[in-house]
Amino acid sequence: MDAVAGPKARTNRAAALHRRAAATAIAAAGILDDTRPVPADQHRQYALADRLRAAAAALAPGWAGAALETLAVTTPAGEGPPPFVRVGTAAPLDDARFPALVPLLGTGHLTVDADARDPRVAGLLRAVLLRLLAAAPAGALLVRAVDAAGDTLAPFTALADAGLLPPPAVDVAGLRAVLTEAEQWVAPGSSGRRRHDRTLLLVIAALPELTGPTDLARVEALAEQGRAAGLHLVVAGWPPAGPYAGRAPLPQATALAIRTAYALLGDPPGGSFAGPGADPPGGLNSPVFVEADPPAELVDAVCRRLAAQVEAGSRLALTDLLPSSDEELWTAGSVDGLSTTVGDAGGRPVPLGFTELTPHWLVSGRSGAGRSTFLTTALLGLAARYGPDELALHLVDLGPGESFVEFLQTERDRSWIPQVRGAAMAADREYVLDLFDELAAEVRRREEAGRRAGGQRFAELRQHQVMPRIVSVLDNLPLLFAERDRLAAEAASRLDALARGGRAYGVHLVLAGEGDLGLGSRTDRDSVLGQFPVRVALPGGGAVLEPTNDSAAGLPVGSAIVNTAGGLGGPRGATRGHERMVRFPDPQEHADTVEELRHRLWSARPEGATPPVVFAGYARPLLRNDPRHRAALAGQAPGPAALLGRAVDVHRST
Incomplete structure (x- = not known):
């Protein structure tokens, strides 16, 4: 058709195409004017x-x-x-x-x-x-x-x-x-102001x-x-x-x-x-x-x-949480409870302890979050404040680590922390069951003593009997319940009974590990978790807090949320009297301070005191039939420390 079209037709079509192109250019210019600056x-x-x-x-x-x-x-x-x-x-x-x-x-x-x-x-x-x-x-x-x-x-x-x-x-x-x-x-919490x-x-x-x-x-x-x-x-x-x-x-x-x-x-x-x-x-x-x-x-x-x-900016020295070197050791009494400084919150020391109202602790944090560091810091503070007549420690690590080596003897250094009555490294589950039994027997002994004395409570009994408060620390607790078998069920039952009975008679538990520690998520008073109002959440340890409490999210290593209301939360930024974010030091960074303290405590040990027996999981002692172990639980001076299982001399890491 174009081939036969005349010059006029071709001219008209070219003009139409030109008008269409001009219109397109004008429209494009309008769009560009909306998006590009006008010259x-x-x-x-x-x-x-x-x-x-x-x-x-x-x-x-x-x-x-x-x-x-x-x-x-x-x-x-x-x-x-x-x-x-x-x-x-x-x-x-x-x-x-x-x-x-x-x-x-x-x-x-x-x-x-x-x-x-x-x-x-x-x-x-x-x-x-x-x-x-x-x-x-x-x-x-x-x-x-x-x-x-x-x-x-x-x-x-x-x-x-x-x-x-x-x-x-x-x-x-x-x-x-x-x-x-x-x-x-x-x-909302402060009239809309920041x-x-x-x-x-x-x-x-x-x-x-x-x-x-x-x-x-x-x-x-x-x-x-x-x-x-x-x-x-x-x-x-x-x-x-x-x-x-x-x-x-x-x-x-x-x-x-x-x-x-x-x-x-x-x-x-x-x-x-x-x-x-x-x-x-x-x-x-x-x-x-x-x-x-x-x-x-x-x-x-x-x-x-x-x-x-x-x-x-928030690093603390271990000496900041301990009694000063010129203070006299073991001046605190444990009649009404135990207390030590576990960290610093905004320049203020944060105390934490064991009483009938706050009898037991849960401590959770992922691997490498400083769980052992926190426990060591708290225990050293207690040992510096309360003498062996006021405090007895039983330390258990179910994992392969060396959580409590700073409290024990080594071949090179024969000093030890006198309050430690027994320690277990890589403990097996049978050891823990026996320990629960011995602690429960001590609770019954104290309960019976109170009954014979006319219904006296723990504070009254201490007036005429040597009766230290007992703190038993179990690290890597989830390993106790990992297999979910008969032993795990027995351990849960004995732990529940001990947590309920021990609070009134000065027997306290610190359970530590990763996640929810294998204890589940029930937090009502009737559950075993209800017996643990003190919750310490390290990085990755928010599972011990209430599900709605995410205050442990994003915690830096060397810090912890210390909650004394069973993990109860509240609005972020609002003042929570029951919860603090604390920083705490790493004792490994202050090895000289730890060594000096251990030697001071060891030098002040009672006459006739013997070092704690250290057991390994592959050589479990028969605690149930050992009168010396029962004496240690009761706070009495034991005889010579012979090992019923194979003794393990744990070497401190340098």
Whole structure:
């Protein structure tokens, strides 16, 4: 048809195509005008960029806003969490650029319309998080994260043990746990005013696949309530893609929209970059090139520095928790109970002990969390305050470790802690059953003595009998119940009876291990757990607290939650008289102090005192038929310490 068309027809068609192209160009120009800045006088642009660079340097100095390549690991932090943070570089002209800042901590939140599966967004999140953490004093900013992409925040791993950034949640269950913690942080409790001396930042790098509308509503509620309580959000992938793409912008958030070569920055909460009457309205009237991914080695170095500063800032010496060297030993009496300092909370010593109201402890923490360290610290404090007539210790480790070696003799050092009556390393279950039987027999003996004396209680009996309080410590307790067989059932039954009967007669238990210690989750008064109001949760040990109490989440090594109400929780940030987060020292870092104390205690031992017998699991003594062991339980001076099983001389680690 075209081949036979005349010149006029071809001209008309060309004109129509030209008009169509012109219309398309005009429409495209309109769209671009909505997304790109309108050309302006270049001299004004240069002058404005100069002013904005100066303002950015004042608003976000150092880590908060300077170019990362100009910063060193040693660049100091500011006096508090930075109120502004750099998210990129605005470029109204190629040679007229300035830092693009958003108000965040103390003001609002930040959203990005793509999530961390986009490498540019992942790099941006790492850069923003690095800036915020490095700009704040160590420990002033806590981070909780959700990352369905998996490894966005992997360079920040060094912060986990310091409690600043636990491993991110990766699924819906983890998301909901993180949201619950954030909701506890903002729970009402002080007329809506900020209640925290620290700031919590919730980073959502990528929402899990099964995130539902209820979860999204919780995120929105946190954004609405968080600012007043010191909670701020950085959410990538908002609004979510798919069926929730039409969801409203996050309340009080600055929005960043990722485009092919640049990004568009929306207005901050409660304000406008452009000002009233600006054309186009809303947002920064300039393309923004988002922050590049920071070098992994810089992130790691900064994180290690922060972790070291957190640890050093709260590090205690063992001498801080013990009686001073010029104080007289063994001046405390145990008639009304035992008490020692187990740690420091905000510069104040935290005492913990054994009374009829707080008779037994549960101590839980993952491997390497400092469980043995905590137990050793507490026991040394007790041994320094209460003499052998006031305190008797029985120490058992069911695991292969050497939890209590600092209390025992070695070939090189024949001193020992005089309060220790018996110890077992790698103890088998039969040993523990026999020990439970002997402790129960001692409870019955004291009960009968009280009956004969006309119904006297423990405190009255002590007026005319040597009757120390007994503390029996069992570490790695889950091994006792691991097989769930007849022996495990017998152990559970005897433990239950001993916990109930011992509290009134000065026989106390400390059960330690990982997870829920094999004791289950019942916490009512009728369960064995109801007999253990004191709960100590080390890192990874939150299972001994109530399920709704997540105060142990993200604990740094060297710290613990000490709860004296059976693990009962409460709103995060609110004052809890029954719960403290404490820091405690590592005795291995103070070996000279431990050795000096052991020698002082050993030199002060009663005349005729003999060292504790140490048993190994493969050579169990027959405690049931040993009169010397019964004498030790009763606090009487035993005869020569002969081993009924094979004695093991445990060597202290150096």
